[in-house]
Amino acid sequence: MSFEQIIVSGSGDSLEEQELSLLETLDHVLNRGLVIAGEITISVADIDLIFVGLNVMLSSVETAQQVLRERQKKSE
Amino acid sequence: MKLHVYCLVEPVETLPTSLHGIAGVLVRQLDIGDFSFLVSDFPDRSVPVTRGNALAHAAVIQSVLRETTPLPFRFGTLVTAEQLENYVTAKREALKSRLEQVRGCIEMNVKIISDHKWTDVCPAIETQETPGTAFLSEKRREILGSEARAAEAKRVAEWLEGQVGEVVRQSDIKTNLTGRLLLAGAWLIERERVDQFRIKVAEARQQRPDLHFLLSGSWAPYSFANMDLEFKTHFGVS
Numbered sequence: 001m002s003f004e005q006i007i008v009s010g011s012g013d014s015l016e017e018q019e020l021s022l023l024e025t026l027d028h029v030l031n032r033g034l035v036i037a038g039e040i041t042i043s044v045a046d047i048d049l050i051f052v053g054l055n056v057m058l059s060s061v062e063t064a065q066q067v068l069r070e071r072q073k074k075s076e
Numbered sequence: 077m078k079l080h081v082y083c084l085v086e087p088v089e090t091l092p093t094s095l096h097g098i099a100g101v102l103v104r105q106l107d108i109g110d111f112s113f114l115v116s117d118f119p120d121r122s123v124p125v126t127r128g129n130a131l132a133h134a135a136v137i138q139s140v141l142r143e144t145t146p147l148p149f150r151f152g153t154l155v156t157a158e159q160l161e162n163y164v165t166a167k168r169e170a171l172k173s174r175l176e177q178v179r180g181c182i183e184m185n186v187k188i189i190s191d192h193k194w195t196d197v198c199p200a201i202e203t204q205e206t207p208g209t210a211f212l213s214e215k216r217r218e219i220l221g222s223e224a225r226a227a228e229a230k231r232v233a234e235w236l237e238g239q240v241g242e243v244v245r246q247s248d249i250k251t252n253l254t255g256r257l258l259l260a261g262a263w264l265i266e267r268e269r270v271d272q273f274r275i276k277v278a279e280a281r282q283q284r285p286d287l288h289f290l291l292s293g294s295w296a297p298y299s300f301a302n303m304d305l306e307f308k309t310h311f312g313v314s
Contacts, residue, residue, distance in 0.1 A: 024292045032298035032301070033148040
């Protein structure tokens with residue numbers, strides 16, 4: 001059994017497999033896994049993740065961005 | 077100094093050594109009760125979400141997965157040793173039960189993407205419409221399209237589960253998604269059956285050339301690790 005995170009995509013996808021693999025990894029580490037109540041502390045400024053319009057993921061980061069936008073609006 | 081927690085494992089002798097985690101800090105094993113946690117020291121109050129940090133977190137868990145099945149923690153879990161001890165005390169039985177559930181297994185994921193234009197299920201009416209009726213007409217198309225999409229997603233989910241069901245231990249399939257993504261499924265599979273799962277997905281893919289399949293794995297059981305939904309995420313600013 002291989003432990004490589006292989007991505008098999010249908011034809012016509014514009015994303016490279018490497019990018020898809022990265023996005024899948026981010027989806028797992030940011031959105032899933034054990035949580036200790038109140039102990040997730042992440043920082044989203046200066047973000048260097050890649051964003052694509054594949055609707056695959058990054059709900060955590062999208063939520064974070066929304067929070068930051070709302071904060072910014074309040075401070076204006 | 078807080079600890080960044082990567083994963084929880086049953087104590088085993090073959091855990092990888094010399095692992096470096098977030099910020100390049102050496103990962104160490106912290107034994108509490110019946111469990112071992114992989115942790116690294118972290119000096120700040122929040123973990124920046126960068127590509128490097130996210131991949132470092134994933135790499136530590138992936139290294140452990142080669143030896144045993146861990147329960148992965150979500151990225152950004154910062155605790156003190158005392159908080160971790162309290163967590164184990166409070167959740168001991170639930171953690172043991174969850175470890176038992178995933179023992180000997182890995183997670184595989186399939187995402188299915190459809191290029192179908194769901195608004196086409198209800199053709200636009202060619203009449204001289206006022207702006208108001210044109211808006212409502214378009215809204216109606218969107219709603220009917222959304223309903224058709226949801227129904228198709230459910231059908232595809234049931235079909236796929238039928239294809240792979242006999243080789244998996246547990247399933248978690250989400251169909252209430254948006255855009256081109258029709259469904260996102262996670263399956264908990266015994267290690268010796270993973271190749272069978274791959275074959276089943278390949279066969280399913282041949283049956284539905286109209287759909288795009290994204291198969292990924294092997295993962296630690298991220299989708300089967302969470303025990304309670306109650307959590308709070310703090311967003312800091314670096």
